[in-house]
Amino acid sequence: xxxxxxxxxxxxxxxxxxxxxxxxxxxxxxxxxxxxxxxxxxxxxxxxxxxxxxxxxxxxxxxxxxxxxxxxxxxxxxxxxxxxxxxxxxxxxxxxxxxxxxxxxxxxxxx
Amino acid sequence: xxxxxxxxxxxxxxxxxxxxxxxxxxxxxxxxxxxxxxxxxxxxxxxxxxxxxxxxxxxxxxxxxxxxxxxxxxxxxxxxxxxxxxxxxxxxxxxxxxxxxxxxxxxxxxxxxxxxx
Numbered sequence: 001x002x003x004x005x006x007x008x009x010x011x012x013x014x015x016x017x018x019x020x021x022x023x024x025x026x027x028x029x030x031x032x033x034x035x036x037x038x039x040x041x042x043x044x045x046x047x048x049x050x051x052x053x054x055x056x057x058x059x060x061x062x063x064x065x066x067x068x069x070x071x072x073x074x075x076x077x078x079x080x081x082x083x084x085x086x087x088x089x090x091x092x093x094x095x096x097x098x099x100x101x102x103x104x105x106x107x108x109x110x111x
Numbered sequence: 112x113x114x115x116x117x118x119x120x121x122x123x124x125x126x127x128x129x130x131x132x133x134x135x136x137x138x139x140x141x142x143x144x145x146x147x148x149x150x151x152x153x154x155x156x157x158x159x160x161x162x163x164x165x166x167x168x169x170x171x172x173x174x175x176x177x178x179x180x181x182x183x184x185x186x187x188x189x190x191x192x193x194x195x196x197x198x199x200x201x202x203x204x205x206x207x208x209x210x211x212x213x214x215x216x217x218x219x220x221x222x223x224x225x226x227x228x
Contacts, residue, residue, distance in 0.1 A: 031215060042117075042203055042221040043154075048214060088153065092215065097142065097207060099217060103153045 006089050006102040013110045018076040020105045022089030025070060029091040032065060033099065034074045037086045046087070047074070076107075084109050113138050113208045117220030124227050129192045132223045134204030139184035142207040144217070145177070149200045157202075160187045194227045201225075 004024045012018045024032070033048040049056045049063045049072070056063045062075040076083055089102040114137040124130050134143065145157040157177055158166040166179040180188045191198050201222040208218040 033216065035219075040224070043205075043219040045112075045210075045216050045218065048210075048216060050214065097215070098156060098159075101153045 003100050004089055004091055004102040006087075006105045008103060009106050009108065011108040011110060012079050014079060014081060016079055018074075018079045018083065018107055020074045020076075020087050020089075020107065022072040022074075022102055023070055024072065024089075024091050024100070026091065026093050026100070027067070027070065028094040030094050031092045032063075032072050033088075033090045033092070034061075034063065035088040035090060037088065037104070039085075043088065079107075079109055081109050081111075083107060112210060112216070113140060113206050113218045115204055115206060115218060115220035117204050117223055119223055120221060121224040122226070124194050124225060126195055126227060128194055129190055130194065130225060131188050131190045132202050132204070134187045134189070134220055136185045136206055140206040140208070141184070143181065143187045144205045144207075145179065145187075145189045146203040146205060147200045148203060148222070154203065157189070191225065194225070196227045199225055199227045 006022050029051050031048050034046045035043040036046045037043050047061050049065050054065050060077045064073045086104040086106050088104045090099040116135045143160045146154045148154050156169050157172045158168045160166045160179050160181040162181045162184050178190045201224050203222045204220040205217045208216050
């Protein structure tokens with residue numbers, strides 16, 4: 001199966017919070033990342049968390065990491081139409097510069 | 112962080128032809144990566160391109176189909192050879208980079224969307 005798993009879709013109302021979840025399998029992960037891909041565009045690094053942290057906040061974004069359960073989440077507060085995109089979770093493993101990617105979660109904003 | 116210019120941004124190609132994608136970085140970087148993103152899919156690493164050595168290809172990708180050049184520390188090209196409709200994808204260039212706090216990140220170009228007819 002996939003090493004990094006995400007739900008394919010998430011639908012939220014404008015103004016609500018969005019929570020995008022990701023699970024991974026390798027306990028040697030060093031960094032975990034969230035990338036955003038808008039339609040027709042490349043990937044933009046949104047945020048990341050180092051594996052020895054359990055939370056990171058950056059304006060409307062909150063990343064939570066549960067190492068025991070190998071679970072990562074991205075919370076977007078006050079979701080706006082400009083947040084419509086595909087969000088990719090990725091992990092970097094110790095001793096390996098390559099990233100392991102999830103399939104991406106498409107965030108759909110309802111008015 | 113690094114700024115990457117990738118071109119072409121999109122192209123429509125005929126079956127059997129080849130197309131070269133260029134990736135220019137505004138700073139010297141050691142490691143450059145080429146990814147493929149097939150329609151509705153996640154990213155798949157094609158190869159890693161280091162200056163002064165042959166590219167390292169991932170399983171399922173071969174040099175004859177995806178020749179890569181890395182003539183210097185700011186530039187790389189990926190050629191998609193003898194294209195078929197199955198090669199219709201977004202091809203993304205990325206570089207190993209660091210953010211302001213020294214964390215290791217990947218920075219991406221905007222991608223090249225190829226459609227093969």
